[in-house]
Amino acid sequence: MSLDAAESKPHQRLSAHLAPELAAVNELIRARMASKHAPRIPEVTAHLIEAGGKRLRPMLTLAAARLCGYQGPYHVHLAATVEFIHTATLLHDDVVDESGQRRGRPTANLLWDNKSSVLVGDYLFARAFQLMVEPGNLRVLEILSNAAATIAEGEVLQLTAAQNLSTDEDIYLQVVRGKTAALFSAATEAGAVIADADTAHVQALFTYGDALGISFQIVDDLLDYWGSDATGKNIGDDFRERKLTLPVIKAVAKADEEERAFWSRTIEKGKQQDGDLETALALLAKHNALEDTRTEAIAWADKAKAALSVLPDDPIRTMLHDIADYVVARVN
C-alpha cells in the first residue's frame, strides 16, 4: 500500500478500488435520470446527484457483490437503484423538513419549488424500480422493495415521534433503521444476493450494513451537539428544529422535574428563547449524554466490524472494516 493510500480515507480507498464499476454506476445514473419529455427532471436531479455526495451506498452494493465473488454486470444496476432511492428520499426530506441547504448548497425545493421536489422524487423512485427489475432477480426485488417501505415508514414515524418526549431509545432505533440503516443493509444484502452468496455471507453483509447505518446516523445526530464537521450542519440545528435525537433522549431519561419542563417547553412546545441551546448543552454534559451516545455509536461500529469476520479475507473486507472505524472517528 502506498503512503498516499495509507493516508487517504477508507471510503476513498474503496472508491479507488472500485473505480471502473463506480464509473459505470455514474454513467447509468446519468442515462436513467434523463427524461425525453420533461427537462425539469434532469435539472433537479443533476443538482443533487452531481453535488458530490460520497456515493457511499452504491459503493456498499458494489463492494458486497465483489467480496462475494460476483462477476456479472448487474451489481451496477443495483448500485444505481440504491443511489436513486437515496436521492429521491433526500428530495422529499428537504420538502418535509422545509430545508434550504444541503451539503452547503441551496436545496432543490428552494431553487425550484416543493412541487418539483415531490414529483421529481417520485420519478426517481419509479426509475429505481425500473432499474432493480432489470437483473431479473426476485430476491433482490424483495429486499429493495422492503427497504423502500421501511424507509417511508421510518420517515412517517419520525414525523410523530420527533417532538414527543415519550419517544424512547427503542423508537429512536426504529426511526434510525428506517431513515438510514434500511438502505445501507439493503445495499449490502442485495450485493451479496446478486452474487448468489451463501446464507451466512448474505446475513453477515446484511448485519454489517444495518449496524454501519445505525452507527452512521447516531454519529450524525451526535455531531449536531458535538461540534461542526464536514456535514455543513451548525451546532444545535436539530435542537432548533425540535428533533428528539439520541443525546436528548438520554438526557430526558435522567431529567429531574425542572429539566423535564425545560425539554417539554423547548422540544415539545417549541417555545425557544435566547440561551436555551446553552442550557441544553449543559444538561447533555451534566448527564454524560454525549459520551454515552458516542459509546453506543462505537458499539454499533464494532458490531459491523465483527460481522465481517466470516467473509473472505480480501482488500475490500479491510476497507469495509476501516469505513466502520472512520464513521465513528468523526467524533473525537
Next chain:
Amino acid sequence: MSLDAAESKPHQRLSAHLAPELAAVNELIRARMASKHAPRIPEVTAHLIEAGGKRLRPMLTLAAARLCGYQGPYHVHLAATVEFIHTATLLHDDVVDESGQRRGRPTANLLWDNKSSVLVGDYLFARAFQLMVEPGNLRVLEILSNAAATIAEGEVLQLTAAQNLSTDEDIYLQVVRGKTAALFSAATEAGAVIADADTAHVQALFTYGDALGISFQIVDDLLDYWGSDATGKNIGDDFRERKLTLPVIKAVAKADEEERAFWSRTIEKGKQQDGDLETALALLAKHNALEDTRTEAIAWADKAKAALSVLPDDPIRTMLHDIADYVVARVN
C-alpha cells in the same frame, strides 16, 4: 339480465360481476396499508382509500385477467398494486396542486399536513412495489414500473406545460398519457400478462386501457367547462388554477391577437379579474372548442371499444365496452 342490472351503470355491473375478487382486493388493501410502527399511515390512507372511489383501475386489472381466462390468485395483488399507485399519486397531487377538497371531502394535506401526504404517499408507492413483486412475474414488474415512471414524468411535464400557451395538443396528450392513461393501460395489460394471454390479446387490452384513460381524462377536463357532475368540481376550477387543458388549447389555436392577449393574461400571467371566466366560456363557444373536445373524447372511446373486438365474447367484454360509452356519456 334483470331490469335492475340493465338500469345500473356499467362499472357497477362489472363491480357486481367481480364482487368476490373485488372483496379480496379490498381485504388486501386494508392489510397492506397497515403499519406496525406508524399509526399515522393507516389514518391518512383510510381517509382516501375508503372515501368511496369507484375502484375503476383495480377492476380493469381483474376484468382483463378474467377475460383472458386467468384462474390464479395474483390478479388480486396486481389490482391492489394499481390502487396503491393511484392513491399515492392522489396524495402527492393534492400537495402539488395545494388542493383542499377531493370527492367533496377535505384532502389529507388539509386534515393532517403536506409532510404526511408526501411521506404516506411514498409508503404506498413502496407497498405497491412490494405487492407487485409477489406474483414473481418479471413482465408484469416491467409494465408496472414503467407505468410509475411515465406517471411521474407526466406530472412533471404538466408542471411546466400547464401555464404555457405554446403547449399544443401533442404535449397535452403526453401529459394525459402520463397522469391518467399510463395507469389504465398498465392495469389492463398487467391483467392480460398475468393470465399469460397471447400477444394479440395483451396488445388489445393495452390499447383499450390507453384509449379509455385518454377519453376519461379529456372528459374530466371538458366537464370543468361543461357543467358540474358527480366529480365535485365547480365550473372553471382549471381556469382559476391556470391549467391549460384541451378546450383552452383548442381555443388558443384559433385565437386572434386580442384573444391571445386574454389567454396570456389569465393563464400565463395569472392576472384574473371578475368576468374573466365568462369571457373564457364565450371564447370556447365562439371557436366550438367544447364540442370539438367532446368529439375527440368520443373518438378515443371508439378506439377503446374497437380494440375489444379480438377478445373472447364474454359478459366482461360487454361491460368494458359499455364503460367506454359511459365515460363519454358524462358529457351530454
